[in-house]
Amino acid sequence: MSRDVMRDLIGAGLILAVAAVFWSRQDFDTPEDVIFPRFVLVVLTLLALSLAAMAMVRARGGSGTAGGRSRTGAAEELPPEAARMQARHRHDAGESGTAAPGASAAGATATEDQPGGRPAADGSAGPEDEGEDEEPAPTPGRRPHWVLPAACALLIGWAAAFGLFGITLSGVVAFVVTAVLIRRGTGTARRFLLDVAVALVVVLFCWAVFTRALLVPLPVSVILGV
Amino acid sequence: MFPGIDEAVAQVVSPTMLALCLVGVIAGMAVGATPGLSATVGLALLLPITFTLDPARGLVLMGAFYAGAIYGGAFTAILVNSPGTPSSIATTFDGYPMTRKGRSEVAIIAVTTGSVVGGLVGVTGLLLLGPAIADVVLAFGPQEYFWLGIFGLTMIAGLAAKSLVKGFAAGFIGLLISTIGIAPVGGDVRFTFGFTQMQAGVPLIVALIGFFTIPAMIDLMVDPGSRAAAMRRETRRREPGLLTRTVRDVLSRPFNLIRSAVIGTFVGMLPGAGGNVANLIAYNEAKRASSTPEEFGKGKVDGVVAPETANNAVVGGGLIPLLTLGIPGAPADAVIFGVLMLHGLRPGADLFTEQGSLTFTFILALGVSALLLAPVGLIVGRGLQRAVVRTPTTYLVPAIALLTMVGAYAVRNNPLDVVIMVALGLLGYGLRHLGLPPPAVVLGVVLGPIIESGLGQGLLTATGDDQPWLSFFTRPISVGILLVVLIALLWPVWTRWRARRAARAASPASAPQTGPSDEGTDWEGAK
Numbered sequence: 173m174s175r176d177v178m179r180d181l182i183g184a185g186l187i188l189a190v191a192a193v194f195w196s197r198q199d200f201d202t203p204e205d206v207i208f209p210r211f212v213l214v215v216l217t218l219l220a221l222s223l224a225a226m227a228m229v230r231a232r233g234g235s236g237t238a239g240g241r242s243r244t245g246a247a248e249e250l251p252p253e254a255a256r257m258q259a260r261h262r263h264d265a266g267e268s269g270t271a272a273p274g275a276s277a278a279g280a281t282a283t284e285d286q287p288g289g290r291p292a293a294d295g296s297a298g299p300e301d302e303g304e305d306e307e308p309a310p311t312p313g314r315r316p317h318w319v320l321p322a323a324c325a326l327l328i329g330w331a332a333a334f335g336l337f338g339i340t341l342s343g344v345v346a347f348v349v350t351a352v353l354i355r356r357g358t359g360t361a362r363r364f365l366l367d368v369a370v371a372l373v374v375v376l377f378c379w380a381v382f383t384r385a386l387l388v389p390l391p392v393s394v395i396l397g398v
Numbered sequence: 399m400f401p402g403i404d405e406a407v408a409q410v411v412s413p414t415m416l417a418l419c420l421v422g423v424i425a426g427m428a429v430g431a432t433p434g435l436s437a438t439v440g441l442a443l444l445l446p447i448t449f450t451l452d453p454a455r456g457l458v459l460m461g462a463f464y465a466g467a468i469y470g471g472a473f474t475a476i477l478v479n480s481p482g483t484p485s486s487i488a489t490t491f492d493g494y495p496m497t498r499k500g501r502s503e504v505a506i507i508a509v510t511t512g513s514v515v516g517g518l519v520g521v522t523g524l525l526l527l528g529p530a531i532a533d534v535v536l537a538f539g540p541q542e543y544f545w546l547g548i549f550g551l552t553m554i555a556g557l558a559a560k561s562l563v564k565g566f567a568a569g570f571i572g573l574l575i576s577t578i579g580i581a582p583v584g585g586d587v588r589f590t591f592g593f594t595q596m597q598a599g600v601p602l603i604v605a606l607i608g609f610f611t612i613p614a615m616i617d618l619m620v621d622p623g624s625r626a627a628a629m630r631r632e633t634r635r636r637e638p639g640l641l642t643r644t645v646r647d648v649l650s651r652p653f654n655l656i657r658s659a660v661i662g663t664f665v666g667m668l669p670g671a672g673g674n675v676a677n678l679i680a681y682n683e684a685k686r687a688s689s690t691p692e693e694f695g696k697g698k699v700d701g702v703v704a705p706e707t708a709n710n711a712v713v714g715g716g717l718i719p720l721l722t723l724g725i726p727g728a729p730a731d732a733v734i735f736g737v738l739m740l741h742g743l744r745p746g747a748d749l750f751t752e753q754g755s756l757t758f759t760f761i762l763a764l765g766v767s768a769l770l771l772a773p774v775g776l777i778v779g780r781g782l783q784r785a786v787v788r789t790p791t792t793y794l795v796p797a798i799a800l801l802t803m804v805g806a807y808a809v810r811n812n813p814l815d816v817v818i819m820v821a822l823g824l825l826g827y828g829l830r831h832l833g834l835p836p837p838a839v840v841l842g843v844v845l846g847p848i849i850e851s852g853l854g855q856g857l858l859t860a861t862g863d864d865q866p867w868l869s870f871f872t873r874p875i876s877v878g879i880l881l882v883v884l885i886a887l888l889w890p891v892w893t894r895w896r897a898r899r900a901a902r903a904a905s906p907a908s909a910p911q912t913g914p915s916d917e918g919t920d921w922e923g924a925k
Contacts, residue, residue: 179831182832197591202581204858215570223561320616327799331803332817334803346796346799350619355792382804
């Protein structure tokens with residue numbers, strides 16, 4: 173079973189679970205209030221079942237892009253010339269992503285860039301985009317696995333601490349932790365002190381603007397009293 | 399035709415009024431650019447200051463602030479994928495991809511141009527057509543609002559990347575989120591799961607910040623190198639003549655500007671719709687009318703110009719029913735209505751005759767404010783953009799995260815909203831990885847209350863009929879909107895068929911695999 177099919181099945185399962193949970197909580201009965209949520213839940217269920225059915229059909233067919241035939245899968249079934257033309261067509265349409273196996277190099281490097289000239293003001297980037305970065309962006313393969321869970325945990329912790337410890341304490345701590353996380357834990361003690369200083373300035377500025385100028389009563393830190 | 403307009407012109411060009419316009423636009427921009435603080439919140443904060451001013455100055459300051467706030471919402475939408483106000487939802491669709499390509503300055507210049515045009519068209523509509531069009535607005539009943547909401551939902555067809563099923567699933571998740579809390583018609587408490595704090599539902603701004611900003615924050619934390627590369631590209635690409643070239647490029651497609659401005663003016667007139675609906679419809683229509691719709695969502699200039707032109711046109715459009723009928727077109731107009739009442743001014747025909755000088759001063763000052771968006775936006779706005787570009791990711795991400803937390807909290811001064819915002823953000827991040835586009839979820843959250851209120855109220859108003867449902871299909875304006883909905887739904891089918899036919903004619907071998915159905919915004923890849 174391909175990754176796309178698996179992903180669609182997980183998506184369909186999640187939607188069905190959400191629909192089931194909401195359906196079980198319909199403890200209201202005014203007709204005008206029942207129609208709309210019930211309609212939404214029924215349609216959601218049907219959409220989830222369609223998604224699952226389409227994924228299963230694709231799984232049996234052995235191809236794999238969401239909601240239709242796989243681009244790569246479809247190209248694999250084509251003769252080399254047709255695959256090359258298909259890849260070129262996608263390149264002309266500005267589609268990014270990997271091209272079909274067997275396609276030409278021109279088709280395989282599909283980007284959103286214009287074929288030549290300076291960058292146009294219509295949203296397409298110029299050719300200098302290609303390979304100009306001295307420092308290539310980290311690719312998912314080289315990314316430490318702990319970063320994503322750590323980022324999610326940090327945001328959840330920050331949100332919970334915001335109400336409990338107030339903007340100042342939670343803000344400064346979470347600000348510094350975020351900076352360290354982005355730096356992947358590397359850096360000198362001096363850098364860390366700089367992070368703390370920047371965090372203090374930003375958080376106190378934010379606190380002053382919201383509480384003094386915009387009169388928003390931000391939550392108070394029970395520890396610091398501000 | 400315009401009694402007292404000569405007096406109004408003299409007042410508007412006075413140094414005091416111009417200074418008030420400038421201050422209002424800059425202050426509005428600052429508030430609009432802050433996620434969580436909408437134009438309405440900003441105007442409410444400004445209200446006490448206007449008590450000390452005479453009616454004309456108070457109204458001029460409010461109008462300028464309103465224009466600036468709507469415009470300011472575009473900055474964070476473009477630079478950090480966080481719409482400053484709900485009126486800038488659609489601006490994120492192409493604005494943030496432009497930033498990721500190192501083209502945020504082009505986006506800022508383009509939205510400034512669109513905002514000026516939109517603001518001026520809205521004010522012109524208010525000045526010339528206001529009283530006449532106001533009668534049409536009165537003919538809009540619940541059934542028409544229901545169909546307007548359904549029309550907005552057709553935008554999902556454009557947002558769905560590879561699968562309409564996934565697009566609509568995401569949209570219906572948004573509709574489901576919108577049903578949480580007290581029902582708009584019958585007042586039942588729904589889906590609160592025992593939390594009394596949830597009775598007021600999920601605030602739109604909290605959902606907006608969550609679905610748009612949190613996934614962007616996570617992306618930057620996980621892969622900070624991508625932003626660094628884009629920012630280096632942006633700095634390197636800065637070249638002389640960019641301003642002129644971009645303005646000329648935007649103005650070279652006047653139909654996009656005019657269409658979006660007309661949409662904004664008209665939607666602005668409809669009470670309850672406002673900029674958050676107008677910007678979505680304008681984006682969708684720009685995409686539908688474009689010869690290269692597949693480029694939308696990937697950083698196309700027209701994709702930022704259309705929504706920003708429309709939402710600035712809403713400023714003038716929304717004042718049409720307010721000044722002529724006393725019905726606020728948008729929540730922010732309700733605050734301005736408060737200022738009018740505070741000074742003993744009653745909306746209606748008298749406002750344009752007996753209080754002509756004051757009314758036209760206000761309207762003309764809105765036009766001046768729209769013009770001021772250009773210098774203010776190009777100086778202050780580009781300064782902000784350059785500051786954001788230069789800020790290291792290490793500090794930008796926590797600063798934006800802090801701002802989003804405070805913004806979500808400020809909506810109702812409720813810490814639970816911060817938790818909801820992060821939870822929705824994580825949900826959006828997960829949904830995106832499952833191929834369900836988060837913007838479609840937001841679309842559902844925005845349109846859900848409009849559709850449900852229209853449906854419930856429409857059925858209630860037609861209870862005397864044998865078949866209340868038929869009232870949705872028999873009213874002339876309803877039928878008109880229904881036809882537009884059908885055209886909107888059939889349009890992708892038509893273009894797909896046309897593209898397939900063209901592809902088949904060009905290359906019979908590759909025809910079956912090509913066509914617009916496969917194209918569109920790749921939300922999974924657009925991290």
